[in-house]
Amino acid sequence: MYKSSTRSFPVYDSLRQAIIEQALKPGVKLPEDSIGDTFSVSRTTVRSALVRLDAEGLVDLQPNRGASVAVPTIEEAHDIFEMRQCLEREVMQRLCKMDAKPIIKALKSHLAEEKKYLHVDTTRSIRLAGEFHILLAELTGSKILANYVNEIVSRCSLVLARFAQAHSAKCGLDEHTEIIAAIEAGDAERAISQMHQHLHGVQDRALLNPDDQDKDNVSDILARYVTPNA
Amino acid sequence: MYKSSTRSFPVYDSLRQAIIEQALKPGVKLPEDSIGDTFSVSRTTVRSALVRLDAEGLVDLQPNRGASVAVPTIEEAHDIFEMRQCLEREVMQRLCKMDAKPIIKALKSHLAEEKKYLHVDTTRSIRLAGEFHILLAELTGSKILANYVNEIVSRCSLVLARFAQAHSAKCGLDEHTEIIAAIEAGDAERAISQMHQHLHGVQDRALLNPDDQDKDNVSDILARYVTPNA
């Protein structure tokens, strides 16, 4: 859908990656000038990248006050995870109706990658874990479903950045293995159930931290640093 | 997600509506200059509207050769309808778990509108039929699900414009009535089945015209008009 031959694509792609990898945290301002300087392009070019990221829900573009990394509310967080459950259930349903052979081959190859970097390169490891889900969606052959899954997985990263403790983002490798096994057996019910539990686990680690909700509120943070009777 | 206080919003919204209502047919070129003239805005403004429509899949934005209304292939058409089935099944599932009262009230009110314009204003009638599905999604309370349904319904209009005969786009009013009844009864299974049949009907009317696949191929159209031995 997005053509890479344009100048704004690298800007879009880098911002996207940075947000997903939580280098750019929710709420961070994204001024057109400085981004343009970084990539040596004009604001016009930056702007079109921001418009697209806004359309995808990763960036919040407010009139006259610029762009910032989206800050999902707790309600939106639940909404996003629920949608993800729906989409990935559909993925499981479809994969289990298809010829398992080529699917399993691709999945096992990916799993090997995941194993390879598990305790070696954390950033890459997290990225691969996310890409496992995108690969699953792509293997259905449906471009639209793959697109939606891609989008929702990105937004989940945003939710994790906002609410979860550091690196609880880790997708269980064992769980991925079990999902593959269920698909190989053509057992849709089991695949769906495994996936459901898997996602529920991620969600739980992320959203069961009610205290973290004021993470980005400066005064609340500073309040904890005030020395009494100074 | 999109802020209406900007100058590009009206451009975006009008183009979108025109595409959905099939006033702008698939493949039609959308030159920045002339659109800018129409709305009395600069190309810069038009461009950001086009970028967004491209992200939503309604417009095809190709580097150095501009924008045109997206032309779904037959494969994409099936893909879109299959995705729509998935999303609207989810809508039914959720609605049937909720308090039926306020939902039914909203739906019946909408249905009255649909009846009112049935044989009076065709354009409006078709629009209302589409909006029925969007209303259903909105009533789930999930912004994301509503967004996705909105998007997919728009893209279905595009598919109908591309493949269906004129005005077979009509959503059956009776079918809407039955869907409401199933929700009122809290019968998820029936609601899902009704919705499935309803959408399948629309899809069939649209896609079971194999001869129409070369609609936009000028030589194929003209071939039918050549008088033999002229």
Next chain:
DNA sequence: AAATAAAAGATTGTATTCAATCATTGTATC
């Protein structure tokens, strides 16, 4: 006459520019 090549025109890609809006700091008043 058909095919190729060259030039003109039209359209898009991107940077630059100016006006409008917002955020922040400083000042005055209560």
Next chain:
DNA sequence: GATACAATGATTGAATACAATCTTTTATTT
């Protein structure tokens, strides 16, 4: 000392301008 107001600086909104690319027409050659 706190609040309201005013001025400054920074940032965005949107139009214009120029360069690059594509499309179409015209000219040339075979």
